[in-house]
Amino acid sequence: MADTPEHTHDDRRYGDHVVVKRHTHVAELVLDRPKAMNAVSTDMARSLTDACHALASDRTVRAVVLTSTHDRAFCVGADLKERNALTDAELLAQRPLARAAYTGVLDLPMPTIAAVHGYALGGGFELALACDVIVADSTAVVGLPEVSVGVIPGGGGTQLLPRRVGAARAAELVFSARRVEAPEARQLGLVDELVEAGDDREAALAMAARFAANSPVGLRAAKRALRVGWGLEFRAGLEVEDAAWRTVAFSPDRAEGVAAFNERRTPRWND
Known part of the structure; x- marks a missing residue:
């Protein structure tokens, strides 16, 4: 796409799993834990929070695109393997860290776009929902399946989803824990723009460039x-x-x- 912003190579890493790439006035917030399909661990949550705080205070950033380095997943949600090893006390102590990561994305003061391909489930879909616009490719599979493992959406999903699709539709999706493939996701309004497989990042960056041209x-x-x-x-x-x-x-x-x-x-x- 002609209006995709040029990468300036001014990259910064936050911990082991989050990278911020600069494209002039557009920042690309990259989830980079491919071995775990970008499952959100405690360390990743801290890194995401730190990156969002830095972006929020950077007046040169006019738009942010949230992307993934994994070719088959945007983010599969919370790291359940890590959580399985936590005591109740440790899980409770982790909760503020997890909330801070999702709130960090939600509270970014500039326009935000999620570029979604493959699986965006549970907390992964909540990260996308925290953005202003969701661009998805034809491989995207989204959903909030938390009740199927005995919990509920805890990254803002119970509040963000009804604002997108209405209370009744959100209830059906949460209670059924079902996964929704790209065409239906677009039809229901779970994503805002649907593009060809592999084009989600480029399309989101191009959209961000159009946003960033403004005041x-x-x-x-x-x-x-x-x-x-x-x-x-x-x-x-x-x-x-x-x-x-x-x-x-x-x-x-x-x-x-x-x-x-x-x-x-x-x-x-x-x-």
């Missing part, structure tokens, strides 16, 4: 209005929108954007 101040303010307004009564949501509008209305980005429009040129945003 960085505007992008963050728009996301804040969208996310904060989710669960609010309509009028309260309008107040959130108005507050976000006020943060951009008198910013240098608005002045530059209006000037560029009137001068018929591409805006020159400040990083």
